Amino acid sequence: MKKRWVQAIRANPETTTLLAQDLNIDPSLAQILVQRGVSTFDEAREYFRPQMSKLHDPFLMKDMHKAIERIDKALKNNEKILIYGDYDVDGTTSVALAFSFFSQFTQQIDYYIPDRHKEGYGISTTGIDYAKTNGFSLIIALDCGIKSVDKISYANDLSIDFIICDHHLPGDELPAAVAVLDPKRNDCPYPFKELAGCGIGFKLAQAYCITHNLPAEQYERYIDLVMVSIAADIVPVEDENRILAYHGLIKLNTNPCMGLKALIDITGKNKDYTLTDVVFNLAPRINAAGRMDHANQAVKMLLCTERDLALEQSLIINIQNTDRKNSDQSITAEALALIGECNILINKKTTVVYHEDWNKGVIGIVASRLTETYYRPTVVFTKSNGLLTGSARSVAGFDLYEALLACNDLLVQFGGHKFAAGLTMKPENIDQFTNRFEEQVRATITDDLLTPEIKIDNEINLAQIDGKFQRIIAQMAPFGPHNPTPVFISNGVTFVGQPFVVGTKHLKLSVKQQNSAIFDCIGFGMAEEYALLLQPNKPFSICYTIEENVWKEQKRLQLNIKGIKLD
The missing domain is CATH 2.40.50.460 (OB fold (Dihydrolipoamide Acetyltransferase, E2P))
Incomplete structure (x- = not known):
């Protein structure tokens, strides 16, 4: 293509020359640094050697004090706490981090991840009912929940409190949780808006340790999990994410948690991991559990403390990843054939395909592959529980979220961000959605954005x-x-x-x-x-x-x- x-x-020549002299480096490299916002010796020192001491105060995040107060109350009263998370890499690493951290202070704790195929994305009524039946009075939700207004209301009616730790864009109304931790809230003054979901969980643990004068090691030990979430969720590697990714990679390459160590051994690459290696070697395997079976398998692996159990669990996940690859290759081939047979793309600036028998767990990967092939905003649908479930992917520079927002009246629900989203809708709306989505993209995208750069x-x-x-x-x-x-x-x-x-x-x-x-x-x-x-x-x-x-x-x-x- x-x-x-x-x-x-080109950066300012004078600034570039001075920086090259101060750092004793090639001016061409100094120019790149200036282009990336690094223009002084001190800024370069922080850039090349990110320091954990430069992490932001977690209490700058709206509702953080409320979250810690509610957790303290739960621990004091020996309440049962349920850690609830999404089924992707960000969600499973978030659950592993929060469960491991708070398990240091209570045994009245468990975790729950919804079944992708039966419950779908986010907070589910089934999950809340599970909490009620089993006596949980506090749910800490990670990497989901910011748009679950009705579900949180249902939980409140059952006297179950929620603390939401999410990084997705909120809707017009925030859920009525005890605390809503999300830097993307309009009223949140937190200086960095692009943490991954696991990063929000990390900040919650940091805040707890600061409140109780606990050593930083008690939350920093999970930094390899945060780094994996940063890599997999493709969030900007700047500000706090750069610090967390930098130190997370050091831990991954020297002393990873037992689950990640076992997974590394399975991949065959066992040293010098980069974020790219995490994206291509570790993340797909962790994701495969939730795509092909249940994401609990991934959390079990990440929580392992014994070598043999970790290896056993990583082998299960590796087999699931092989099944996932076979499935997404087969469905991608079917989608490409369907596009060719139906002339779906003639004079179109979008790709929308649907087949009721496609595996819900891999349609996101298929959407990515179709986007790579045709380079236009893409939605792939399948049928699940009487509704159409879709995964959407964008091209660089185009805001997919805003395009879907313009189709909101046709959807049961949707969520995501600028480059990727998930959505559900009634089957009878597929044709209208396809046309509306095409109209919205056509009206807002430029021809340049339809050519990869x-x-x-x-x-x-x-x-x-x-x-x-x-x-x-x-x-x-x-x-x-x-x-x-x-x-x-x-x-x-x-x-x-x-x-x-x-x-x-x-x-x-x-x-x-x-x-x-x-x-x-x-x-x-x-x-x-x-x-x-x-x-x-x-x-x-x-x-x-x-x-x-x-x-x-x-x-x-x-x-x-x-x-x-x-x-």
């Missing part, structure tokens, strides 16, 4: 790349949204030797520029570019990231090509 190359606006940080010469250059880049990690791996462009390069295809679709070649060393390159999924390069001595441009390639214990710098253009 053709991609737009978009180069970042490569964001380029800076133009450099290949001669600038050496070991020190790469070490500085490595210190800019962890990489993710709002702090991506730097992408460079180099013009006038030529290939050395002969390009060739690795496997069936990956491009391998070596390039050089005048006065530069020769660099090996890999272009994943770029075999179609091979014909462009079959012109010796004809210069071309590449955009790429720089990485270390390890082969037979030998490390060598390699360019990971993102795009190629003939000069």
Whole structure:
């Protein structure tokens, strides 16, 4: 698919020059730092070495005092506390964190995760009834609940209190819970709005420890769980998330919780984990439990304290992940065929597909794959409990949530954020929704947003790349949204030797520029570019990231090509 190359606006030259001198680094790297809001030596020190001491005061979050007071009351009166969470990675890590933390102070505690297929997303009547039947008087809900106005009202009628810890956008009315912790509340002064759900749980634990003068280690020990949620939920890696991700990765790579350690051993990659590794190796396996069976399996693994039990649980989850991969590949193929047969995309700026027999647990993955294929806002529906359940995915720069909000009268419920959402509606509304969603997207999206872009940080010469250059880049990690791996462009390069295809679709070649060393390159999924390069001595441009390639214990710098253009 053709991609737009978009180069970042150059930072202030004077600021860049001063920062390069202060840090003794290449000006091209200093420019990237300035573009990312780092313009002084002190700011660079905090950026390169994030400090836990820089976390915000948890009591800046609206209702935090109320939450701690209610928890203290429950502990004093020996009330039964139920930790309630969503069935995805953010939800299961949130439940594992909160359950583990508060289990230090009471044995009157348990956890509950709704069945994706029977109860659906968020707070369920079934879950509240379970709490009532089993004598729970306080529910701490994590990664869900912000729009569960009617469910919280039902719980109040049963004399069950709720503390909501959520990070999704609220509706017009907040639920009548004892405390609603959500930085996205309009009246919440908390300075950072983009914590993951597990991050909200972490702040609750932090606040409890501050209130009771407990050592920070009692909540910081769970920072690897928070990091996994940050990676999986694709929240911005800045501010507190950067601090939590940075230290969470250190813990993951040195002393992870037993459940994560067992899962790491199953994946075959057992060291030097990055956020990207978490996204592709750990998160899908944790998610698979809730997609294919019940997310309790994931929580059980994350709570394991014995090695053998953790390994046993991780093996179960790994099998579920294999089943998940087979299922989503099959459904994706069916969806692509359906799109082709029905000409669904003719003159359309959206993709909406439906089949009543698709697995509800994997339609989110299918929606992502269709978005990658056709690059337009996408909704995939299946049938569940008499309603249509959908997963929606957006393209970069387009607010999916607002588009769905314009269709709200056709929906039973929906929730999510700018780039991903879940929704349910009555079957008879599918055609009207498809048309309304198309109309809303067509009226608000630009043509540029329907073409994927490569964001380029800076133009450099290949001669600038050496070991020190790469070490500085490595210190800019962890990489993710709002702090991506730097992408460079180099013009006038030529290939050395002969390009060739690795496997069936990956491009391998070596390039050089005048006065530069020769660099090996890999272009994943770029075999179609091979014909462009079959012109010796004809210069071309590449955009790429720089990485270390390890082969037979030998490390060598390699360019990971993102795009190629003939000069």
